[in-house]
Amino acid sequence: MDGHGHSAEAMFYSLMNFLKEMDLDIKDCRGQSYDNASNMSGKYNGLQAKIKEISPHAEYVPCFAHSFGQSAVECCKEAVNFFCFIENVYVFFSAPTHRRGLLKKKLLESGGSLPVVKQLSETRWSARADAVDSLFKSFNPILEALDNISNDVEQKPETRHKAVGLMSTMEKLETSFMLVLWNKLLQRINLTSVSLQKANLDLYTARSLVQSLADFIMDMRSDTEFLNLEKLAKELNESETYYSETHRAPKRSRKYDYSKNQDTSYDELTPGQKFKISTFFPIIDNLVSALGKRQQAYASLQNKFGVFREMKNTPNLSPDIINPL
Template identity: 30%
Template sequence: MTSKRKHLSGSQKRTKKRLQEEAHANSKVSAEKTAPPTDPGFWLSPITDSFRTEMHTHYLGKHIQNELIQISNKLMEDIVIKIRQSKYFTLILDCNPDISHQEQMSIIVRTLNLENTPEIQEHFLGFVVVEETTGLNLSTVILEKLKELDIPFQDCRGQAYDNGANMKGKRQGVQARLLQKKPRAVYVPCGAHTLNLVIADAAKVSRDAIGFFGHLQKLFTFFSAATQRWTVLRKHVHLIVKSRSDTRWESRLQSIHAVRHQATRIRDALVEARENVSDPVAKVEAQALAEEVGSYRFLICSVVWCDILTIVNQVNKLLQSASMQLDVAIDLINKAKTSLALYRESGFAGAQTTAKELCEDMNVEPQLKQKLIRSTKRHFAYEGADEPEKFGVLLKFNNIEKISHESLKSQCAKVETTLSCNGESDINRLELAQEIQNLLSVPLQTTALEMLSLIHEKQLEECTPTCG
């Protein structure tokens, strides 16, 4: 909607004045005729239609509702006329479920008003219930809505949606399908949503950031779990921690501000809550949170993320302005990138200094304690690395004929080394190789024990002393 206040026409002013007069008269009638009677028998008599009509005279009556609908229709007609006068427009769409769990798509048209001085305006065309949020269905619904309002889609010169796959998809998304119909309807992703996603992804790759925001959520969950705990928190602090949002980082900034500037008070509130609660689990949780809030690592994270989100939030609010322009948005984002790059070089040292001062206020040692947990895989005895092959030649009697002479000598040398100790060996590799070559052909899948049984059965011990 445009931010400028709209002037009422003459008929609208007369309607408004008449509504005010009717409301004033109805209030007097209601005060005089609907006052509780003193006669008890009155409540036992049936209610007449005339009395029921008098009782239900209010702003939501059918006549007033019809007039409100007529006024809204007239406003919509004025909006459509302005869009046509501006000639070109940009579509802004977003989908969200309402309280009745129905998916509704909000439709906003962005135009450039050239009547006096050039002015960017945004006009809200209403909510449309959608059954499916696929790119095909959403694009069909928006085209039907424009056709219903008699707004020519051929004048569309821009699209602005969030980064959802159904909206920005290159093949099946809404922007792709509308581009097929009108290639000049250029798609520009929502800058504020994109910026929020960048910060969210940056936080997900840092273990410290994940732990920090997790403890912020635990703080809110702990105090909001019982009214007594919330009362204790309100007694100590002025800024209240809030529940986190995955996309709205402004809500997280409010919680970070509360911790950043009231860390000592929040820690005192946790200590008091620990003494007041009777549940042992809650006592342990309060103690753990108090220790975490007073830790040097947590305080550094609170200072760093407060500084970072303050920079981002300023840009985020400006990007959502109705009068925002593409070149200005690009300039704002570039300046934010420059500020974050400078903070990376020099901001962390300042954050450490501030965190140390907070530690001194809490009488806590400013030390970064290692909290890493070894993630090496546990190996059981049967999962150990395979031992090098030391008895291969003694385990492959069925393949002796396929083994070359050099390979056989090499494997026999391994057996000799395995059975050696202090320079002495149980066998001689050359003799073992020679005896194996002199063995008769043996059946397939012959085991070492079966080979030994064969030598004993044929009485070949003298011929094969090493094998025997």
């Protein structure tokens, strides 16, 4: 389909021209799905709204991969930084043959079956899961390769500087915690994503899958789970302290601070407790909230089209039962 711009109007124009060429009537459309970009999914001015103006039965469902993926990556500053770091590690080792060769050598020395770093994807959960899992499993060989490059005087100063920066990030307890956390989350999310892509999936099963994932993530929101993940992170990184414990944070001005008592209590928390409150809980809460929105979309569709499932399970439904549905 030829593109005429990224605005809702331009995409609507392109779509209508395409359907006309294919001899398809937009009024026969019964479903549409896009990412969460406002020009696509906007309730009043997005592409989906313009289609519904002329085809009221074209129900809109947010794309699970796009919308949930965006919620996961952008749920807090630390999550954004973490996935940027994953991508930076991949880029660093993917370009020059020497760097990738050194990494493969370190992986072979550590067992031979460890995965190389993988690239992230905005929509493919399997790629995200593989990227995080590869860094998790190959953590020490990657760290060793970066150390070798940072101390190699034959490398360009810029390359050595980048290696030092990546090493510094990897050596933070916060990074290893995020790695352990997201590895657990993404493995489970990917299983759900694969199931949601099955051709024979129905709305009832889709809702059950999303609810099961939400329950799994919500069950992780506990002090016990945080301590378990923290223990694994310390074992992976061989670090016992958070970055904030060794680097003094700048003092905030209280000139216009009307919640001094609250800030004081927060300042008295341990670095681990602060990380739990500022990063761990927000990640869990944002993911559960995003899944709740998917549930609402599926529920709306099931209320309208669930009758077909009932007809399949109960072939002798009378018109008196079907009409209200």
